[in-house]
Amino acid sequence: IxxxxxxxxxxxxxxxxxxxxxxxxxxxxxxxxxxxxxxxxAGVTFTIGASAAVCSLIGATLYYGKSRGGFYGQLIYKQVxxxx
Numbered sequence: 465i466x467x468x469x470x471x472x473x474x475x476x477x478x479x480x481x482x483x484x485x486x487x488x489x490x491x492x493x494x495x496x497x498x499x500x501x502x503x504x505x506a507g508v509t510f511t512i513g514a515s516a517a518v519c520s521l522i523g524a525t526l527y528y529g530k531s532r533g534g535f536y537g538q539l540i541y542k543q544v545x546x547x548x
Contacts, residue, residue: 465512465513468513468514468515468518471518471521471522471547472514472518472521475518475521475522475525475544475547476488476521478525478540478544479491479521479524479525482525482528482540483524483528488521491520491521491524492517492520492521493517494520495516495517495518495519495520495521495523496514496516496517496520498516498520499515499516499517499519499520500516502516503516522544522547525540525544526541526544526545528540529541529542529544
């Protein structure tokens with residue numbers, strides 16, 4: 465849970481800056497819901513934490529950095545790539 469809190473504290477401002485607050489909330493919520501659904505399909509009866517939601521923020525930021533390109537995109541991609 466501590467890792468999730470630290471990652472969320474560091475990633476959320478960057479994601480909100482690039483995607484906006486509304487899209488950040490959607491990415492986080494859908495990532496958590498999809499992670500729970502996959503856990504359910506895998507037969508996990510009890511899940512706790514927000515690892516899937518945090519990973520969705522990481523993935524969205526990696527995608528943004530790669531698709532934007534240029535120096536700024538590479539900088540974001542390398543910075544967030546350390547989390548993955």
